[in-house]
Amino acid sequence: MNLASSQKTNGGALATLVLVFFFWGFIAASNSIFIPFCKTFFNLTQFESQLIGTAFYGAYFIGSLVLYIISEARGKDLLNKIGYKKGIILGLVISIVGALLMIPAVSNENLQPIEQHVAKVQKLKKDQKVTTADKAVTLKKEETGYSITVANNAEGQPHIANTAITSNLNEPFHVAEKDKSGKLTATFSDNKVSAIVQALKGEQIAFGNFPFILLALFIIALGFSLQQTCAQPFALMLGDPATGATRLNLGGSVNSFGTTVGPIIVSFFLFGTVSSSVEGTSVSSIKTLYMIVAGVFALVAIIFAVSKLPDGKNDTAFEKAPKASRSLMWLTGLVIAIILIGQFTEVSKLALLIAIIVGVVAILFASNGAAVKNPEGWGAMKYPQLIYGMIGIFVYVGVEVTIDNNFGALLHIPGYLTAEGLDESQISRYVSLYWGSLMIGRWTGAISVFNLSATGKKIATIVVPFIAFAVVLYVNRLNGSDVSDLYGYVVCIAIIIAAFFYGQDKPVKTLLTVSLLATAAMLIGIFTNGIVSVYAFIAGGLCCSVIWSCVFALGVAGLGKYTSQGSAFLIMMILGGAVIPPFQGVLGDFSSIGMHRSYYVAAAGFAFLAFLALKLRGVLKAQGLDFDQQIEKSH
Template identity: 30%
Template sequence: MESKQQQTKWSQFLSLIVVFFFWGFVAASNDILIPVFKKWFVLSQVQSQLVAWAFYVAYFVGSVIFFLISLKSDILQKFGYKKTLAVGLGLSALGAFLFVPAAAAANFWFFLTALFIVGLGFSVQQIVANPLAIKMGSPQTGAHRLTLAGGINSLGTTIGPILVGIALFGMGNKEDSAPKNQNLSKIEIVKNEYQTHKDELSKNIIELKKDTQDDPVKVNEVISTIEKNIADIDSQITSIDQNSGASDAQVDQYSAKLGEIKQKSTNITYPLEFVKENLKMVKVPFIVLGVAFILVAIFMLFSKIEDPAKEEEALIDEPAKFNIFHYPQLYLGMLAIFIYVGVEVSIISNLPALLHTKEFGGVLEHNIAPFVSLYWGSLMIGRWNGSINVFNTSKTTNLILKFVVPFIAFGIIIFSNELSGKDVSAFYIYALWIVAFIIMSFIGGKNAGKTLMIFGIAGVVMMFLGLVYPDKDLAKYFFISGGLFCSIMWPSIFDLAIAGLGKNTGKASSFLVMMILGGGIIPLVQGWICDFDKSSPDGIMGITWTHFSYVIPILCFVYLAFYGFVTPKILKKQGIEMGETTSGGH
């Protein structure tokens, strides 16, 4: 009977990990919403990062509220895990449905409120689902179940941007998303960039002329403004045609002029009804999500998922006062979680703005989804690679799987994007970064401190190379590879931070979850730096401020490497030797 109780309750666990998928789906989909909102609400880059801020601040607020209530009454014991989880899902459903009136009103702050409520529900789900997954079987295999759940979470982050991109922009165009012709001269590339922007503006004029709901005077004013920009573009294209042998200095002048025209375009305030029309497709994926949240909540309530025994909870109840500052591994770990989640979100939240710059190819909103998918898919690659340690295999089999599984995950990313109609043949070179990641994972092994230090250093190197590498078609992959090196950081930090806390582990975990707040703060800092491009278009050190803003991830990775280096030494002084880490990911 005892051995049976120790087995994983797979039927219950598989029901639970659906929730992990949703967390990833919505978190990654935010990165598609950011450039869309930035365009139609005429936002600065730092304002656009309020999307991430609203979502991740909700985690902090929800965790604090839950913690304060728990001081007086143990919610999980009083209402049960299933009911509390269903409440969290219901809250997220409410937030998802609020996207409908937010789109109808075309109000940015309404969208942020809706996203905050979705995140608030997720915070409740996080608090319930993580310990519940651990308790669905033997404590010795609890971390293994979280690893598998983390892999499902990452699958959601990979698929989410693709599906939301299809909902907003339709199926992709392989010709439109294909890599640039490398045989073109510099002046021909600039001319194509002018033409691409002209086509985008011309499309808006066609749509505006169909607008019968807005004030005709306002519509005509906007059309007139756009036509002036198109006239400036035509003038520059004519000049380019007459100057096919332009010098590098002249090419730079043409590029600078294009930047000025694009800046004027981003400052155009479109009529309200026109904006509503362009935002209406945002409703679709969130209506589907809202319905899914409700269905899962109902399923949870009627499922066979069992609450952990109350006697088990009583064993960990400790009335003694708990002081964070007695545990340097914890308060340094709280900062590490804050920075880790912050850098993980900031790299990708600001990537659409980077790819939209001239030096990175001027990628438009409808072609952003594959890059977002590749970034979040990189976390899936890393976590699936880490999940191999869960299975009891021979050393030879383990070695083979360490190389095969990451490329299976990579194949899923490529295949999913191809199905959406995008040309992602340029992604094949990313295999080099995956090989580098696999080699580093062998060096780090299963030691939390060593792994965190190595991947922190790798993050510093990749971000630095992204800043200085001359070929921008390759430089962007150095930034995207940040997802690979972030993939295993959550479990490494978590294991180090709670080491030696004994019965205070639960309290420590709640403080660590609060630090997800970093996902809302650090992107704002990086976005603030990006916005210097408006007041200082010449950039800094020969690159744009948006490009330079990636010094923020460098600083973040420096601290994470430091935490991985110093914490084992702190623990050793406390008489604690760290073992292997197999935890899941955030």
């Protein structure tokens, strides 16, 4: 490997690289605020709002796959030819293009007359809404019939006095019992939808630019996929190889901090402060943020371009696996075909998403089955632990993302946490705590990197999680949030600390323990309401914090010369973050299920990961590998 001549860590280069780590987490977590905001602003269903995550995480799969297929076709690693340094620069440029595209995407709102969209209103499902561009009128689907809510101001008065509206209502306009805003509301039956919508002639609703926003996010994440592929090995080159793990740990810690502050900062750009209302807010409010992101990425790219850092090339042989490549292409083709079917037919979205999930699993198992019979050309896919690891990463990323991406919609439901439900401007502290929970776990998990005594490690394992929790509370207080309702979360932190001690850094034992805890947490969240339910769902983040490393380590165990290839295949399975959240979103759109009970998806995912821990242990033991036993002997 082309290492720097000096073994001393290049502090300036490392600081610049760590900034890139920060923005990966920042943008990914900020989607948690952007999703519920876009749902309201663009009048989307829960499924449609989850397409933000689909675009973002789908880009990781596409980017990793394209890079691998090109390398396969050339017979050598493409990044080895251009170097990790240039790869990072190219990734930054791609993300800059995406960030710049976001600016026109959010700057021009495509407004259309509401009377042209009677059919859309008629297709609303329970709790879905259509709100006019001036926020004067909201039409909402109720358990039976609809409700109309009108602002009691200059914009709303003409509608309150409009006999074409009032004559079709079940009751006179009145102030809702739990509404403190002074708005007037009334109900009307399903067969009055057309008359009510036509009576609102002159009002407009926002449409049109949401696909452009999805494209911009896809391109940003496409750049991220290249940056991440290059940045981690590049970080190892910025100093003594013996301290490489410490540099990666620093990058991971800063990445986790980015996920914690991202929701808070995006909420500030969209709404101002936590006391501000979503009403009157425009999607264009976020363009300044993406201008800053583009500027920072450009600055980092320039610093890397003019620096005297090593190119970052290695002499590792590229292991070709043409049959595995064809399998991945079949998988990609299946996903694209199902998406096209959904786009041009009326086939159930739920059925299509189930088909994708089943198809991914079936293709992976079929590939391994064929590889067992004839290993030639299959590369890493001939190892069953890799196949189980790929499915595990698919499920894990999907569950980690779906808990959070659907959380805003759950908090919005009246009676779940508050009587009125929270609007998009009020959820940032809960989203921040979820991602902060991953930071808490990762900071704690990184303790083993440092050469501490047994006693020092035990003390750090207890103290570090609470320090990280204090950081989460502090950054939320800076934004003006009242965090007093988060103090009780220390109970969840104490439980995960006990789980870490019980797991003893053993990957199978830790994976099984935290997966079972997470399953229990999801069930508690489903069967309760209020802050207990909120704590339970957020605690999923504490459990998720160590699952990636466990599944990854077990998935590449015993792969030998195929370890690098297996790692690439595992990273492709970030695809789960593009599939499972909209799957939960579709379930949440069904009135018979609703958002709260849709979290059975997360519970099932964690239960599967617990099963996976046992399955991987058996597969590896059959090959003479027992990581847990090796770690126990080393203690």
